[in-house]
Amino acid sequence: MWRKPVLKKTVTAASAVLMCAAAVSGCGSDSSASDGNDQIVMGFSQVGAESGWRTANTESIKASAKAAGFELKFSDAQGKQENQIKAIRSFIQQKVDVIAFSPVVETGWDTVLQEAKRANIPVILTDRAVDTEDTSLYKTFLGSDFVLEGEKAGQWLVENAADADVDGDGDVNVVQLEGTTGAAPAIDRAEGFAEAIKTDSKIKVSASQTGDFTRDGGKQVMESFLNSEDGIDVVFAHNDDMGLGAIEAIEASGLEPGKDIKIITVDAVKDGMAALAKGQINFIVECNPLLGDQLMDLANKVLDGEEVPARVVTEETTFTPEQAAEVLADRKY
Amino acid sequence: MTDTLTPPEAGRRTASPVRGPRLxxxxxxxxxLWPVMALVVLLxxxxxxxxSFLDVRLQDGHLYGNVVDIARNSAPVLLVALGMTLVIATRGIDLSVGxxxxxxxxxxxxxxxxxxxxxxxxxxxMACTVALAICVLLGLWNGFLVSVVGIQPIIATLVLMVAGRGLAMLVTDGQITTVNNDTFSNLASGFVLGLPLAFLVAVAMxxxxxxxxxxxxxxMLIEAVGINPEASRLAGVRSRTIIWTVYVFGAVCAGLAGVIIAANTNSVNANSLGLWIELDAILAVVIGGTALTGGRFSLLGTVVGALFITTLARTIPNIGIPSEANxxxxxxxxxxxxxxQSPRARAVLRVRRTAPVARKGNPA
Structure with missing residues (x-):
């Protein structure tokens, strides 16, 4: 009963080592530097490559690891929790110094994280949280604060309420395009936005409906709002894609997006930034996938035995059309 | 007096119009009747x-309003449901259309x-032609699995339903691809003679x-295959060719729908494009009165079903149903x-209803 699993694990580890060797030799000039024993080894398990945002996230982590002199063992879970658990087990086998991962789902991590804890390998969560009773299973969670993103969008609207009242009737009529019902970003961004606009009684959300985070969904819901709601001043879309769909619906109705109806979105992906620079979107709150540098920094601190906060918020900014025009050329995603 | 001899219900759905009071x-x-009634109630x-829901105005030289949007947005579901109708008529089903x-x-x-x-x-x-040509190949694959290998349609098309989305992701590298092409965009958002082009394409199909x-x-041959494949084969109907053809037709319709959906937002998101459209299409077919057990089919019913589903989608934001209750x-x-729609359920309810249908010449 003992030998079999051990053998299997050894084979897994050996094949993993072989694959890593292949990966390292593929890097060319870096391979000689990575032979040093003192180099920090990080195992990173990514959700998958389901969107441009995620791809940018992966690229950022790879680039920052290289810049910080980490040896990165990268594994793509292709959206499956079992792949991710396998990857983490293999990282433990290989005795990496630190494990970081973006959990595919929230639950079911206790066992494998216990194994990591017993092996004395610190774990850092990125982008998504896990749902567990035992918070000692991971050192810190680095990711966006979706409530804060909603608040930033709401604050901008409160500050620009006079401009945003396009039809000049004294009320700022907002329609909201929600993300996928039940998704954390959708719930939190709506909550933060509602909280922020409370300070101005003139601003009210007159209609709100899910557009499933897609352009097609955003377009169809906006088409309906344009017909059923009178005097829409502002659209708040939970992501850029729905905002881009709304732009097309507004144009088809004979209005000018960004002027006749103001648009606020969250994310700041390249297509959204291009629309912002053109003035079709008025304000974008960034949801930053480029958390590589912060992750390496945190990993260094954890390994040096420094105290790190249990929750670290990704450095995120906001963009106006002028700022978007400046950074658009360098936008990676 | 041919009217009195025409059996109601049993006749072809597209039978020539009947004049006089019998109409x-x-x-x-x-x-x-029932799907149309449902659509009217929804409106x-x-x-x-x-x-102002039914208001239509002229905007930049074309019609604009909820009804126009519904017609335009119904094109993809209508196309997919059209192909699905024929597939279902042969006692099959195609889950891979999305x-x-x-x-x-x-x-x-x-x-x-x-x-x-x-x-x-x-x-x-050129791009659309290549896309549709690939759809023909995919339809041939589905038809091959069903008609030659003899796998049950629901399983055979499940293969492509799962693998196909991965294939689409591979094509786009998992990215949202945005295009700038007016001709392409017009396929979904353009108007001909004030009417939405996408709807005209679907209606033409x-x-x-x-x-x-x-x-x-x-x-008739499609219905024969659906009612009794074995009997129709023995009667000399080439059921294999017919089944193969309807799957290819279904795939081409789905491909056309996919191109229109992509053109609607000038972009493709392989993760979400056409997600669950197969279920909407099957629903449209069923609402239209075509039974999932195969046999008789009604193209007009499918049209009504597709319009019903699109109107339902528009109803939700219009009457302000909260997202959670969608x-x-x-x-x-x-x-x-x-x-x-179910005759049996109506029979239970009929106690309170004095239907003119029941009085005259209903065979039941």
Whole structure:
């Protein structure tokens, strides 16, 4: 009963080592530097490559690891929790110094994280949280604060309420395009936005409906709002894609997006930034996938035995059309 | 006096129009009555919520309003449901249409972006042609699995339903691909003579299919295969060829729908394009009165079903159903429609209803 699993694990580890060797030799000039024993080894398990945002996230982590002199063992879970658990087990086998991962789902991590804890390998969560009773299973969670993103969008609207009242009737009529019902970003961004606009009684959300985070969904819901709601001043879309769909619906109705109806979105992906620079979107709150540098920094601190906060918020900014025009050329995603 | 001899219900759904007072009786006996009634009720609900719901105005030289949007947005579901109707008539089902739509959209968009002249009309036409050609291949694959290998349709098409979306992701590298091509964009957002082009394309496809199936023997042969494949084979019907053909037709319809969906937002997101459209299409077919057990099919019923589903989608934001209650609302409406459509459920309710149909010449 003992030998079999051990053998299997050894084979897994050996094949993993072989694959890593292949990966390292593929890097060319870096391979000689990575032979040093003192180099920090990080195992990173990514959700998958389901969107441009995620791809940018992966690229950022790879680039920052290289810049910080980490040896990165990268594994793509292709959206499956079992792949991710396998990857983490293999990282433990290989005795990496630190494990970081973006959990595919929230639950079911206790066992494998216990194994990591017993092996004395610190774990850092990125982008998504896990749902567990035992918070000692991971050192810190680095990711966006979706409530804060909603608040930033709401604050901008409160500050620009006079401009945003396009039809000049004294009320700022907002329609909201929600993300996928039940998704954390959708719930939190709506909550933060509602909280922020409370300070101005003139601003009210007159209609709100899910557009499933897609352009097609955003377009169809906006088409309906344009017909059923009178005097829409502002659209708040939970992501850029729905905002881009709304732009097309507004144009088809004979209005000018960004002027006749103001648009606020969250994310700041390249297509959204291009629309912002053109003035079709008025304000974008960034949801930053480029958390590589912060992750390496945190990993260094954890390994040096420094105290790190249990929750670290990704450095995120906001963009106006002028700022978007400046950074658009360098936008990676 | 031929009227009195025409058996109501049993006649072809596209039978020639009946003149005289019997027209009303015929209409009331028509299987289309219930889906059309459901659609009318839904429109009334919308008008009560928003009195201007049916308003149509001229905007930049084309018609604009909820009804126009519904017609335009119904094109993809209508196309997919059209193909699905014929597949279901042969006692089959095609679950892969959503994935095929995603592949078509992905291929068309990546071809346009990769072309030398991204904005040219020829680029868009070439890209769409290539996309549809690939759909023919995918349809051949489905038809091969069902008619030659003999796998159950639901399993055979499940293969492509799962694999197809992955294929579409591979084509786009998992990215959202945005295109800038006016010709392509017009396919979904353009207007001809003030009417939405996408809707005209879908209606033209329905018309061509109607002529091909009802003015030739093809429709009868499809129904024969669906009612009893073995008997029709023994009677000399080439059931294998017919089954193969309907799967290819279904895939082409799905591909056209996928291209229109992509053109609607000038982009393709392989993750979400056409997601669950197969279920909407099956629903449209069922609401239209075509039984999942195969045999008789009604193209007009499918058209009504597709319009009903698109109107239902528009109803949700229009009357302000909260996002959380979306699915529940949809489900309740669909259950209600399916119930009033079922003869057995209506028979239970008939106690209170004095139907003119029941009085005269109903064979039941």
């Amino acid at each position: 009303v009786a015929r209409l009331l006996a028509s299987p289309l 009334v609900v919308n008008v009560v919520a928003t009195p 994935a095929i739509a995603a592949i078509a959209g992905a291929v068309a968009c990546t071809r346009i972006v990769g072309a030398g002249d991204e904005g040219a009309a020829a680029t868009a036409i 329905v018309a061509v299919t109607g002529v091909l199936t009802r003015r030739t023997a093809l429709g 699915y529940l609302f949809k489900a309740m409406v669909v259950v209600a429609v399916c119930l009033i």
